[in-house]
Amino acid sequence: MNYGGYVLGTWYPMGGFYQLVLAMKTVAEKEGARFHFNSPVEQINTNGGKVTSLLINGEELHFDSVIASSDYHHTENLLPQSLRNYAETYWEKRTFAPSCLIYYLGFKTRIPGLKHHTLFFENPLDAHIDDIYEHKQWPRKPLFYACCPSKTDPGVAPEGHENLFLLMPLATGIADSEAMRERYLLEMMERLEKYTGSTGLMQQVDYKEVTA
């Protein structure tokens, strides 16, 4: 994604970004790579400062070499304490990327006036940033991103339907509840209706999944 953004610009792979994952897997397999899914590395074993084996699903497995592409803090925690570059006190002082609340929605109607990408930035950016990093609370005046891939790709929703996801950046570690999720969904839908001139969109929702 980062390479695509910096080097190529804004593009959308037909079928969604997962197609890119499948394409990379196909290329790697053609070059002889083998994938092992559902294989979380539980521990990195070392001898003399060199990795000797990995503990995966309770089994010790040996490899010629190991490259870790998972998060740095997480990867270090798989190593013996003495080989970690940073103490836990270092990580406690770091500012981590925000979390986000994402709604995956299906509508049994088209939403005219909406584009593939829409940023709802009617409210001041600084207030939302302060609620994430300073106050660590639910945003009082949230900004959000609406992505409607069915505007570009007819394969991601049945004919006459729309596929929409809404993303709202959120502070990490705040108390979450169904009621809060519903409240923010209603607020976003209200702003979306106002922007597109639509009405009654909530009654047209035929698929809903929320993740934070």
Ligand SMILES: Cc1cc2nc3c(=O)[nH]c(=O)nc-3n(C[C@H](O)[C@H](O)[C@H](O)COP(=O)(O)OP(=O)(O)OC[C@H]3O[C@@H](n4cnc5c(N)ncnc54)[C@H](O)[C@@H]3O)c2cc1C
């Ligand atoms: C909602 C959302 C929207 C985003 N939008 C954008 C965007 O528009 N543009 C953009 O450039 N970036 C975006 N990003 C950020 C982008 O997704 C990340 O920067 C990128 O995926 C990081 O890639 P990575 O390979 O470092 O880590 P990851 O993609 O996190 O890959 C790490 C992999 O390691 C695996 N793993 C971790 N621990 C273990 C273990 N112990 N054993 C085995 N496997 C393990 C994980 O399962 C994962 O597959 C977004 C992120 C999110 C969450």
